[in-house]
Amino acid sequence: MLTAYELQELAQTVADLPPEQERAVADEVAGIRAERARQEEGRIADLRSMTDLQVAVLMDVQGVRREAALTLLREAGFVRGAVIEKAYREGYERGAYDHASDPSEMKVPPVDDPQYVTMRGYDIADLLKGA
Structure with a gap:
């Protein structure tokens, strides 16, 4: 310097x-x-x-x-699961759109919804076992 x-x-x-x-x-x-x-x-x-x-x-x-x-x-490229978390959320929301027969039925739970958090935890844990 x-x-x-x-x-x-x-x-x-x-x-x-x-x-x-x-x-x-x-x-x-x-x-x-x-x-x-x-x-x-x-x-x-x-x-x-x-x-x-x-x-x-x-x-x-x-x-x-x-x-x-x-x-x-x-x-x-380590990002504490942020990428997989984002992909999971996008897939979850896409599934809600794809399976709704009427837009009024389309209800994606908020990120902090207890059921969503629980299911996300199980699903991501299963995904990471194969990684």
Whole structure:
């Protein structure tokens, strides 16, 4: 990290460059940033291609700290069942639409309805057994 003085010196150096060199510096900086972005995308793609066990082993081998572990898990695609929960709700609502002979019969329970919560728990548990 540059100090305020070092940053000012660097800015002065760039400002003193002839226009063509200033453009070359800007192009070089853009190229470096683009390469870093490609590397980061590749790293995340690699994480997402791993199995859950491979990600867990990677975390253990690297001795990842708690905060970094949460970031790594998020980047690897772990989302505490949010995706399956959303899919379950959408399927449940779609089933209510498909089986209603009259729109007035279409009653999808709210997310916190006790019967819905109980059935969701059983169904998702059964789905996860096969995962």
